[in-house]
Amino acid sequence: MLPIPDPQHVGLTTYDARDPNTKYPPITMLRPPAGAPNVLIVLLDDIGFGASSAFGGPCNTPVAERLASGGVKLNRFHTTALCSPTRQALLTGRNHHSVGMGAVTELATSAPGNSSVRPKNKAPIAETLKLNGYSTAQFGKCHEVPVWEVSPVGPFDQWPTGSGFEYFYGFVGGEANQYYPGLYECTTAVEPPKTPEEGYTLTEDLADRAVTWVRQQKALTPDKPFFMYFAPGATHAPHHVPKQWSDKYTGKFEEGWDVLREQIFARQKELGVIPENAELTKRHAEIPAWDDMPADLKPVLARQMEIYAGFLEQTDHEVGRVIDAIGDLGVLDDTLVFYIIGDNGASAEGTPNGCFNEMTTFNGLPGIETTEFLLSKIDDFGTPRAYNHYAVGWAHALCAPYQWTKQIASHWGGTRNGTIVHWPAGFDDKGKTRDQFHHVIDIAPTILEAAGLPAPTFVNGIQQAPLEGVSMLAMLRDNDAPETHDVQYFEIMGNRGIYHQGWTAVTKHRTPWLQDAPPFANDIWELYGPDDWTQAHNLAKENPDKLSELQRLWLIEAVKYNVVPLDDRSVERFNPDMAGRPQLIRGNHQLLFAGMRVSENCVVNVKNKSHSVTANVVVPETGANGVVITQGGSVGGWTLYAHEGKLKYCYSFFGIDYYIVAAEHPIPAGNHQVRMEFAYDGDGLAKGGTVTLYYDGKAVGNGRVDRTQPMAFSADEACDVGADSGSPASPEYGPTGNAFSGVIDWVQIDLGEDSHDHLITAKDRFNIAMTKQ
Numbered sequence: 001m002l003p004i005p006d007p008q009h010v011g012l013t014t015y016d017a018r019d020p021n022t023k024y025p026p027i028t029m030l031r032p033p034a035g036a037p038n039v040l041i042v043l044l045d046d047i048g049f050g051a052s053s054a055f056g057g058p059c060n061t062p063v064a065e066r067l068a069s070g071g072v073k074l075n076r077f078h079t080t081a082l083c084s085p086t087r088q089a090l091l092t093g094r095n096h097h098s099v100g101m102g103a104v105t106e107l108a109t110s111a112p113g114n115s116s117v118r119p120k121n122k123a124p125i126a127e128t129l130k131l132n133g134y135s136t137a138q139f140g141k142c143h144e145v146p147v148w149e150v151s152p153v154g155p156f157d158q159w160p161t162g163s164g165f166e167y168f169y170g171f172v173g174g175e176a177n178q179y180y181p182g183l184y185e186c187t188t189a190v191e192p193p194k195t196p197e198e199g200y201t202l203t204e205d206l207a208d209r210a211v212t213w214v215r216q217q218k219a220l221t222p223d224k225p226f227f228m229y230f231a232p233g234a235t236h237a238p239h240h241v242p243k244q245w246s247d248k249y250t251g252k253f254e255e256g257w258d259v260l261r262e263q264i265f266a267r268q269k270e271l272g273v274i275p276e277n278a279e280l281t282k283r284h285a286e287i288p289a290w291d292d293m294p295a296d297l298k299p300v301l302a303r304q305m306e307i308y309a310g311f312l313e314q315t316d317h318e319v320g321r322v323i324d325a326i327g328d329l330g331v332l333d334d335t336l337v338f339y340i341i342g343d344n345g346a347s348a349e350g351t352p353n354g355c356f357n358e359m360t361t362f363n364g365l366p367g368i369e370t371t372e373f374l375l376s377k378i379d380d381f382g383t384p385r386a387y388n389h390y391a392v393g394w395a396h397a398l399c400a401p402y403q404w405t406k407q408i409a410s411h412w413g414g415t416r417n418g419t420i421v422h423w424p425a426g427f428d429d430k431g432k433t434r435d436q437f438h439h440v441i442d443i444a445p446t447i448l449e450a451a452g453l454p455a456p457t458f459v460n461g462i463q464q465a466p467l468e469g470v471s472m473l474a475m476l477r478d479n480d481a482p483e484t485h486d487v488q489y490f491e492i493m494g495n496r497g498i499y500h501q502g503w504t505a506v507t508k509h510r511t512p513w514l515q516d517a518p519p520f521a522n523d524i525w526e527l528y529g530p531d532d533w534t535q536a537h538n539l540a541k542e543n544p545d546k547l548s549e550l551q552r553l554w555l556i557e558a559v560k561y562n563v564v565p566l567d568d569r570s571v572e573r574f575n576p577d578m579a580g581r582p583q584l585i586r587g588n589h590q591l592l593f594a595g596m597r598v599s600e601n602c603v604v605n606v607k608n609k610s611h612s613v614t615a616n617v618v619v620p621e622t623g624a625n626g627v628v629i630t631q632g633g634s635v636g637g638w639t640l641y642a643h644e645g646k647l648k649y650c651y652s653f654f655g656i657d658y659y660i661v662a663a664e665h666p667i668p669a670g671n672h673q674v675r676m677e678f679a680y681d682g683d684g685l686a687k688g689g690t691v692t693l694y695y696d697g698k699a700v701g702n703g704r705v706d707r708t709q710p711m712a713f714s715a716d717e718a719c720d721v722g723a724d725s726g727s728p729a730s731p732e733y734g735p736t737g738n739a740f741s742g743v744i745d746w747v748q749i750d751l752g753e754d755s756h757d758h759l760i761t762a763k764d765r766f767n768i769a770m771t772k773q
Helices: 062-069 083-092 125-130 202-220 243-249 257-271 295-328 358-362 371-376 392-398 440-451 473-477 544-560 762-771
Strands: 038-043 072-074 135-142 167-172 183-185 188-190 226-231 335-340 419-422 432-434 487-492 495-500 503-507 526-528 589-592 611-619 626-633 636-643 646-653 657-662 670-680 689-695 698-705 719-721 743-751
Touching: 038 083, 038 295, 038 440, 062 295, 062 335, 062 419, 083 125, 083 440, 125 135, 125 226, 125 440, 135 202, 167 202, 202 226, 202 295, 226 295, 243 295, 257 392, 295 335, 295 371, 295 392, 335 440, 440 473, 487 544, 495 544, 503 544, 526 544, 611 626, 611 636, 626 743, 646 670, 646 689, 646 698, 657 689
Parallel strands: 038 226, 038 335, 072 432, 135 167, 135 226
Antiparallel strands: 072 419, 167 183, 183 188, 335 419, 487 495, 495 503, 503 526, 589 743, 611 670, 611 743, 626 636, 626 719, 636 646, 646 657, 657 698, 670 689, 689 698
16 A cells, blocks of 8 residues: 555553653665665666667667677567557556557547547556655656646656656657757756757656766665666657768668668577568558659768767667666666667657658648758758758668657567666676567556565555556566467557467558558458567468457457557547547636746647737846747747837748848836737648738838748647747747847737638658658
């Protein structure tokens, strides 16, 4: 029962503390059982089974290799094929639908399996460990908070600090700009400690914080074990990395993704991470061949992969700094390390050509990135000027030898992730592999068994449902241990499958980059046998009885864990009223105050419609300068600011065009109302508009914005009042030192009645959510 009840004193109560009969037991500090290890979970993002050199890939990961040489590799470890579901399953020891995370948080519905709300009877492992005496901290990505709770007003019970972690430093959402992240310390928005020009990257910052935290824990409470969850958000797009990392791979991918896939496959057999009789699965027609790509585009495509490989190597290096810090403290042998190389397969969300700014794809405008444009930006890929993602073909290659990629929960390309477990004090094998089937829900019960702790019956007064995973400890200690995870369902947005004692039955319902969603009745099931390591030979026609048996088993598991009703809807899931989830902001007006930072989900939508922004400000005698309000950043957004005393409005169209409108004269000193009115041209989406600036109701400037972004400004940057906290939305100020020089009393956004949002298709709305995770 957690929290553990306080001991109650029963005995003689004396009048005088000097009385020799005055006896009370000493106060003791809560500690887990003797021998309970420290625990470190490293979870990387969007990485295929065949990406890391530890599993035969082209991306150099020496830290993963070092841990594997001192521990074991898990060759049949599985995730859910998508971000939020894998993370919630990992942290709770339950299947993702069982804890409300059937898809990403942005697609939540009122159905229990898709609500994004973690049931109170399924407490996370961090809470259990904390209440048993562990120090707990999370660093990096958190994408398990319901979207209506990602704001300064909370509630915060599903943020990391409400989920058992005593300390959190990272970002809340699907992805982060590696150079300009939106960071939180616990639940408070904070700024990065330095700029990209000063050498800042997010993963290094996270490692710095993790090293500081673990040193502090062991310096002050050396007898208290820690639980650290290090989830840097790399290598999710945007693929950002300093050139010294990506330049290591210059010229290494010019033969293309089909040759790369063959090379990975050969190395995997040499390493023994797949058996000798494993077959390389065929490339599907939806994935273009390298030879079919335009010759003039290939240098850009090769550079995309160079950037990605450098990004993964840098990420592994920063993980190594955390590992080394633990080693320097003398406790690495007593630390149970799980290094999970990917929360799903490699991401195929970058389109067949890849992109320089993935926001163009999110907005349904990939065509504006022509081959000529991409070639002109080739040296900017991976830098703060880019927001890039690689092409589908690279993702497929990095999932070798399996079929498909991220989001496709039916096949191993989406769900099989190389994992390394290292615990010298806990098991003897070094440099070995394990072939038993396991799933991410098995991590939590493994930790509890290693720590000698029972799964709690009650947590915070609520009776707990059983864990749904099984411990891997026997397998880690004995290569010949029997397989204990003998049945596991999979489902993401209709892509589904079932594993049972070596057999798999699967059906791919939709292709991520095509957004096709046929009726469920039209789905074609495939059957693969126990000896088919890569799911290369479909036995559905040869063994229909076995297929029928597994289909029935999938349905049983689906009912048990809230997978049904299957839900591949798009437009309905984007309408909160139809989906049945709350929404924080309603109506056509929003009042904001200085110092506020709110996500795009929590701001009235100014796209495709006329709108105005009004602010009451006090300008000092020295003049006005700095940001009044901004939304988005250099990859797309707008900002109302003062520059050289004058009020200005800048609209950044994907960072390709900057439309700047300036007032005719400076804002006078004193209390004034400044205003920007945007008169939308209408007649469809992404049109331009006329901008008029006002001081105290008098027009002082006007200009044009020729084209706008129709659906999203940014995947991760916020709306800020009083300063621009991310990448700068205007080239006239930098990422720091842009705070407003005066006082901002309030800012109000008002929407017009000419919205064209109804023209956004269900397919495009769905694409926005599924690519922002």
